[in-house]
Amino acid sequence: MGLDFSYSIAIAEELGNINCGGIPMAIGVQSDMATPALARFGSDELKRQFLAPTIAGDVVACLGVSEAGAGSDVASIKTMAVRKGDDYIINGSKMWITNGCQADWMCLLTNTSTGPSHKNKSLICLPMKTPGVHITKKIDKMGMKSSDTAQIFFEDVRVPCKNLIGEEGMGFIYQMLQFQEERMWGTASVLARMESMIQETIDYTQQRKIFNQPLLNNQVVHYRLAELSTEVELLRSLLHRTVALYIDGNDVTKFASMAKLKAGRLGRELSDSCLQFWGGMGFTNEVLVSRFYRDFRLLSIGAGADEVMLSIICKYMGTLPSKK
Numbered sequence: 001m002g003l004d005f006s007y008s009i010a011i012a013e014e015l016g017n018i019n020c021g022g023i024p025m026a027i028g029v030q031s032d033m034a035t036p037a038l039a040r041f042g043s044d045e046l047k048r049q050f051l052a053p054t055i056a057g058d059v060v061a062c063l064g065v066s067e068a069g070a071g072s073d074v075a076s077i078k079t080m081a082v083r084k085g086d087d088y089i090i091n092g093s094k095m096w097i098t099n100g101c102q103a104d105w106m107c108l109l110t111n112t113s114t115g116p117s118h119k120n121k122s123l124i125c126l127p128m129k130t131p132g133v134h135i136t137k138k139i140d141k142m143g144m145k146s147s148d149t150a151q152i153f154f155e156d157v158r159v160p161c162k163n164l165i166g167e168e169g170m171g172f173i174y175q176m177l178q179f180q181e182e183r184m185w186g187t188a189s190v191l192a193r194m195e196s197m198i199q200e201t202i203d204y205t206q207q208r209k210i211f212n213q214p215l216l217n218n219q220v221v222h223y224r225l226a227e228l229s230t231e232v233e234l235l236r237s238l239l240h241r242t243v244a245l246y247i248d249g250n251d252v253t254k255f256a257s258m259a260k261l262k263a264g265r266l267g268r269e270l271s272d273s274c275l276q277f278w279g280g281m282g283f284t285n286e287v288l289v290s291r292f293y294r295d296f297r298l299l300s301i302g303a304g305a306d307e308v309m310l311s312i313i314c315k316y317m318g319t320l321p322s323k324k
């Protein structure tokens with residue numbers, strides 16, 4: 001059970017045509033961020049209870065990994081679930097949770113023992129209406145404003161042990177696998193928006209007359225847009241190759257990290273270059289290009305910052321200094 005991944009990526013590319021980053025992101029959380037581990041490792045009962053209604057769009061899911069003190073360093077999360085009879089009692093908090101203000105359930109990464117930090121974590125399906133779950137803050141962001149982002153606290157939250165996804169202690173590994181789909185999905189979701197930003201800029205600079213000619217006639221403008229368009233096609237090729245390898249059952253951690261890194265960097269470069277050609281209009285909230293400029297900034301931070309992607313790529317290249 002779960003969405004076929006090639007279908008999922010096609011939807012992500014299509015969703016990019018909705019010229020607003022927050023809506024695709026909220027949907028991506030449902031299909032490819034909070035649910036891949038459940039689809040792959042969850043019991044049939046858990047899939048019936050949480051996965052099927054999520055994929056059908058009847059309930060809203062969120063992913064609870066990051067904490068105020070642990071974003072890039074996922075292994076250092078502090079949230080703790082302690083077994084008591086047939087239940088886990090959960091205490092701790094989560095930060096930056098997309099869909100968090102409206103979610104029906106959370107795919108929660110929590111410590112379940114005090115062992116080594118890569119072996120002491122588990123993923124648990126946590127219904128958000130459970131007593132002790134406190135949504136304390138809707139975070140005011142510079143972009144992605146149509147997607148809600150929450151800070152959430154857990155105070156003696158009681159969840160049945162049968163809500164555990166897969167095996168106890170495997171949560172860190174499951175989450176690292178789950179991140180691969182999130183990173184491919186994130187890349188797919190920005191391609192169409194990048195293209196529409198280039199097209200909008202072509203349209204604008206064609207009709208905008210400066211020094212008695214369309215702005216687009218300046219070689220610096222049309223060459224730059226051609227360069228950016230080439231970069232988008234290269235990113236699309238990398239993504240499609242990565243998705244094909246993934247569907248064939250390969251480990252795509254290196255390629256998914258490269259795609260996510262490039263998507264974040266190209267998003268920033270492209271939105272900055274396009275905005276420049278809009279002049280003062282680009283600095284207003286009346287045009288799409290300024291919204292993209294703000295929304296795209298997230299991609300170099302969320303789902304693992306650029307530097308985290310670089311360290312993963314270096315690990316696969318064998319160039320990361322070993323920790324003594």
Ligand SMILES: Cc1cc2nc3c(=O)[nH]c(=O)nc-3n(C[C@H](O)[C@H](O)[C@H](O)COP(=O)(O)OP(=O)(O)OC[C@H]3O[C@@H](n4cnc5c(N)ncnc54)[C@H](O)[C@@H]3O)c2cc1C
Nearest residue numbers: 063064065066070071072096097098301302303304305307
């Ligand atoms: C709008 C939004 C939505 C989000 N949605 C979710 C969600 O739904 N669920 C969830 O769990 N999390 C979510 N996140 C959290 C996101 O994944 C984290 O913000 C991200 O992982 C970075 O963690 P941090 O903010 O704690 O930054 P930090 O870990 O404090 O890192 C700060 C900066 O340090 C730098 N850095 C990090 N590691 C290294 C390194 N090894 N070498 C050099 N520099 C480094 C990077 O530039 C990084 O940006 C969301 C965040 C935002 C902003």
